[in-house]
Amino acid sequence: MLTQLAIRDDVVKNQLIPSPAVQRLSLYLRRLEELARDGVGKISSRDLAAYLHLTAAQVRKDLAYFGQFGRSGVGYRVEPLIEELRHILGTDRTWTVVVVGAGDLGRALLRYRGFGSKGFEIVGAFDTSAEKVGQKFGSVTVRHTDELDEVLRTHDVKLGVIAVPTEAAQQIADKLCQGGVKGILNFAPTTLQTPPDVTVGPVDLAATLEQLSFRVSSGSVRSP
Amino acid sequence: MLTQLAIRDDVVKNQLIPSPAVQRLSLYLRRLEELARDGVGKISSRDLAAYLHLTAAQVRKDLAYFGQFGRSGVGYRVEPLIEELRHILGTDRTWTVVVVGAGDLGRALLRYRGFGSKGFEIVGAFDTSAEKVGQKFGSVTVRHTDELDEVLRTHDVKLGVIAVPTEAAQQIADKLCQGGVKGILNFAPTTLQTPPDVTVGPVDLAATLEQLSFRVSSGSVRSP
DNA sequence: CCCTGTGAACCTGTTCACAGCG
């Protein structure tokens, strides 16, 4: 396909893409999926931007990093753009994921419907507590963390989620990296030390609330 | 206190602070709390930076936006800096918070220990399902969402958490804004439309995984 | 004419490098 080549080209050209732009790609995709559900066939950069509180130029520039997806005088066709974005983000294929920690949060993730539709399949859940091992949440049965290594290898898992207590997080991260995982979603409020080829997506709920607290108390931040 | 005045001055001077800097403040605080727990009394910008994968200059500049907290030749004293950061972030006082939605995620939040220690007190949990209303999770009993308005007013709630299905999120956001909430932590994968004086902290788990997917597949993003 | 794609101008945020203090 031509557009695939176009994308590959950009990557090959080593034209690095600003990470804020990549983050916005997820927002675009989410909105486009809403629009598709509502039967909307095309959208202009202006309308897409307005809904997401961004500028039209920014939307166009972000998308243009990856190819020429729009049509002059028309805008972007919703369905094809969805396909493109999924391809760019890598969610047009299925990623196998493991979740480590079956506490309240881990269980919430195991039962969360949102992952499957985005191309993520949870192939294993792990915990050290004897009570939790053997229990089934969503469609996954919790195993003992000792079996983590084996599952990582047999399923060629590239993404892992850490939902264990803070004290155990680094140790689990080490196991995941050891087992070949390249991306970690970390819910433990600590900074993980990982090799440079492993990306960590930190999700610190208390820190996020803190940020709200700051903005609400002072208001003295540049708008994002 | 002098440092309080110093901070007020900066704010008054309308010297706006870069939001990435404010986000890092939470990281500094988290690390300093770890250090305090380990009995460490002082830390240099270099060591703090190294642990968090940042540069020493950045740590110094971020902190200097708010005052002169360090000592030449010594570094930063851990305990006083913790106090300063809490004051800056606004978590040296208690914030009352409501959680709307008592599904898996909402319940996980209600039972999460991490909020209390950071100065956030959950004063109400709400759901529309008859099964959930009346049940108790953590220390909070779930009420019907119809009672949300009343609780917002009687407790002067400034922060709210949305953990309801996507379709209901905007409607709940409207109720929260209506009730005087100024900060919303939004777990629903949708963009909320809110008045400009309300800050939304979006937490989209699927989108965060997508970002990992992108980085793992292509690796072509500037390092954050 | 409407709307995209894009170089150029602009602005924000980061890094450098050093003066100054304990």
Place this chain on the structure above:
DNA sequence: CGCTGTGAACAGGTTCACAGGG
């Protein structure tokens, strides 16, 4: 001497403004 605080230099991202295509 070690380490902070900070102006100055640099780089990364965003916005502008317009050329060009349907």
